[in-house]
Amino acid sequence: MSDEVRISAVGDSALIVELSTRHEADADVNARAVELAAAVQLAAIAGVLDVVPTFQTVGVHFDPLITDADLLSECLRRVMAPQAPTSTAARVVHRIPVSYGGTLGPDLAEVAKAAKLSEQAVVSLHAAPLYRVFMLGFTPGFAYLGSVEPAIALPRRATPRATVPAGSVGIAGRQTGIYPSASPGGWHIIGRTPIRPFDPERAEPFLFNPGDCVQFYAIEPAALGRRT
Amino acid sequence: MSSFTVIRPGLQTTIQDRGRWGWQSRGVSVAGAMDPYSCRVANALVGNDADAAALEMTFVGPELEFDDARIVAVAGAEFAITIDGTPAPVGAAFPVSGGSRLRFGDRAHGVRAYLAVAGGITVPRILGSRSTHLVSRMGGLAGRPLAAGDRVPLGDPMKARRVRLEVQLTEVELKRDPTIGPGAARVRVMPDARLDRFVDGALDVLQSAPYTVSRLSDRMGFRLEGPHLQHSHGADILSEITPLGTVQVPASGQPILLMADRQTTGGYARIATVISADIGVAGQRGPDDRLSFDVCTLGEALAARAAQERALLAIEEKART
Known part of the structure; x- marks a missing residue:
């Protein structure tokens, strides 16, 4: 394992562990990134400020006055050394209700047209897979979920919207995600959920963790707002 | 209160x-x-x-x-x-x-x-x-x-x-810094480990002339205008972390310096990262100011940061009664 892993400094205060250099999202590689990030976090290495799993890397931010890239690389290789068997721990599955189409999912019709499918077929394809949380990024609590069925994978909108409402469910390429708060966005918005992936007032502010699973299911618009 | x-x-x-x-x-x-x-x-x-x-x-x-x-x-x-x-x-x-x-x-x-x-x-x-x-x-x-x-x-x-x-x-x-204003401020950068994402000589191009901070610059980052940086296999990468001071290069070839309010991850190739001791120099720049990049080693970066920390401790001591 260690000979295919590359650890590189990014400036004097961060390093990146590359677990693969392939240019595509891979669930197995991502699972290793999530596990490694959890192990590094658990090791509580002095000077480490932030550990961030992404698609195929783990990024580590650190205080260069307390540790440095060489010292940390040593620690990381030790953490990685005993090749842990693939985690058999039960995966967390989040079931997410979505009201598809209409004013809450203004791009559903466009996606259906581009895919040469009915709107109902697009909804079925979107709600079918058990998606994986590859990583979080972009804005607090935004989870990059994959992978969307190729039949409904479209490039981002040519012109991003200035504001996408909180709870909007979007797709872009083979990724899907939920906008946790109102923000600009270039993804195709096909529905909305009342579930809040990020709520700073909650005891656990973040709903999703890297490696979690997400399944969407269709609801009537009237159910929105009744569950929070 | x-x-x-x-x-x-x-x-x-x-x-x-x-x-x-x-x-x-x-x-x-x-x-x-x-x-x-x-x-x-x-x-x-x-x-x-x-x-x-x-x-x-x-x-x-x-x-x-x-x-x-x-x-x-x-x-x-x-x-x-x-x-x-x-x-x-x-x-x-x-x-x-x-x-x-x-x-x-x-x-x-x-x-x-x-x-x-x-x-x-x-x-x-x-x-x-x-x-x-x-x-x-x-x-x-x-x-x-x-x-x-x-x-x-x-x-x-x-x-x-x-x-x-x-x-x-x-x-x-x-x-x-007397260079603030018409002159270009110099910040030191460490080259990225993935320079293979750029054509040979791109790092020299980065250092060849000052970049101008564009008006599309804020606490998230500075869009820079200056020498064109050429990718070898396109600008897009699978999203990775974006440390403070990262110089990322979108397809336009014009770099973006990521500052305090940057997003946590990004999908553009990095060419270099401003060393932590020089972040403040960049932070004092605004639209139309100019920035020059000088490549340095990790050793120089750490020495500069240690010297800065000594200076801060000396200031704390000087201020104390």
Whole structure:
């Protein structure tokens, strides 16, 4: 394992562990990134400020006055050394209700047209897979979920919207995600959920963790707002 | 609780500390002072801990009215400061009395100044930090810049170290940079390990001439205009972390320098990263200012950061009674 892993400094205060250099999202590689990030976090290495799993890397931010890239690389290789068997721990599955189409999912019709499918077929394809949380990024609590069925994978909108409402469910390429708060966005918005992936007032502010699973299911618009 | 009231807010005045670390895996940006060095200096002068929250002002400073007597200090960009019309120094702690007004006037050098108040600004910590992140509207006062009429809560001044008031820091201690303005400021960068994402010689191109900070620049990052950086296999990568000071290059070939409010991850190839000791130099730049990049080694970067830390400790010691 260690000979295919590359650890590189990014400036004097961060390093990146590359677990693969392939240019595509891979669930197995991502699972290793999530596990490694959890192990590094658990090791509580002095000077480490932030550990961030992404698609195929783990990024580590650190205080260069307390540790440095060489010292940390040593620690990381030790953490990685005993090749842990693939985690058999039960995966967390989040079931997410979505009201598809209409004013809450203004791009559903466009996606259906581009895919040469009915709107109902697009909804079925979107709600079918058990998606994986590859990583979080972009804005607090935004989870990059994959992978969307190729039949409904479209490039981002040519012109991003200035504001996408909180709870909007979007797709872009083979990724899907939920906008946790109102923000600009270039993804195709096909529905909305009342579930809040990020709520700073909650005891656990973040709903999703890297490696979690997400399944969407269709609801009537009237159910929105009744569950929070 | 004691506070100061915002009479006029200035152009973009926010509450910042050392940033919201530990939550980037959940998409939470770090934020924090754009010029961390000057923020530390201001806190040191009033006897606050290094992680106390201060005011960061940009281009145009605020006018503030204090409830009670406080020791305050300003570092960073050089503004003309007055208390009830009487000039006050930049780079030295001075007292303000209850009911008096602190006003920031003309700006001579730099873009951002930091006002530290003994006892610190004590808005609630969100996820461990008081820093304002404007895009996600988190931290500070409702996640936004200060507005007229805001009351900004202050901590117990007795918790600050006792400081001497007459200590005026030197230009060197304040890192006042004579190149600010028409000349190009120099920042040191470490080359990225994945230079194979660029054509041969791209690193030389990066250093070949100054870049101009464009008007599309804010606390998230600076869009730079200058020598074209050519990718070898396209600009897009699978998203990875975006450390402070990362110089990323989208398909346009014009680099973007990522600053305090940057997103946690990004999908553009990196060419280099500004060393931590020079972040503050970049943070004092604004639209139309120029930046030059000089490649350095990890050893030089760490030596520069250690020297900066020694200087900060010396300033804390000098300010102490």
